Amino acid sequence: MALLPILRFPDVRLKKVAEPIIKIDESIRQLANDMAETMYEAPGIGLAATQVDVHKQLIIIDVSEDKSELLVFINPRLEHCEGAQQGEEGCLSVPGIYEKVERAERVTVHYLDLEGQSRSLEAEGLLAVCLQHELDHLNGKVFVDHLSQLKQTRIKNRLAKQARVTA
Numbered sequence: 001m002a003l004l005p006i007l008r009f010p011d012v013r014l015k016k017v018a019e020p021i022i023k024i025d026e027s028i029r030q031l032a033n034d035m036a037e038t039m040y041e042a043p044g045i046g047l048a049a050t051q052v053d054v055h056k057q058l059i060i061i062d063v064s065e066d067k068s069e070l071l072v073f074i075n076p077r078l079e080h081c082e083g084a085q086q087g088e089e090g091c092l093s094v095p096g097i098y099e100k101v102e103r104a105e106r107v108t109v110h111y112l113d114l115e116g117q118s119r120s121l122e123a124e125g126l127l128a129v130c131l132q133h134e135l136d137h138l139n140g141k142v143f144v145d146h147l148s149q150l151k152q153t154r155i156k157n158r159l160a161k162q163a164r165v166t167a
């Protein structure tokens, strides 16, 4: 197990589109384990491989209260979206920033598990938001991309200031 460095917005590597995983081998299981350790340590409720500079279609999520329900999604596809919800989102790649983003209320996702089994999951509420947020990462998008240009510029300035203070 190892903690992985998390890319920070506006790092251009966050814009890379992730490739599908062809073979689920030991290196993928290791990546999922390391990402889980990194997410719990942060702490966060979701992490996409893109955020640790691995451009493969793998995301992990745990929205449970006691951090005991780790979900691993390989090659996830959103098949069905309905309704709308708006909630405040944050991201481990955009530390300290929380903004409202509009998302579907319910989604169905198809994916492979770590054993390579084809699965689907219906989600709503926070889990649905989290899935949409992490799937965006695999497509090279961060939640900030859903905001107005003005807000995006403000966020970049704030993060640049933070980086100077902590450097």
Ligand code: NI
Pocket: 090, 091, 092, 093, 133, 134, 137, 143
């Ligand atoms: Ni994120």
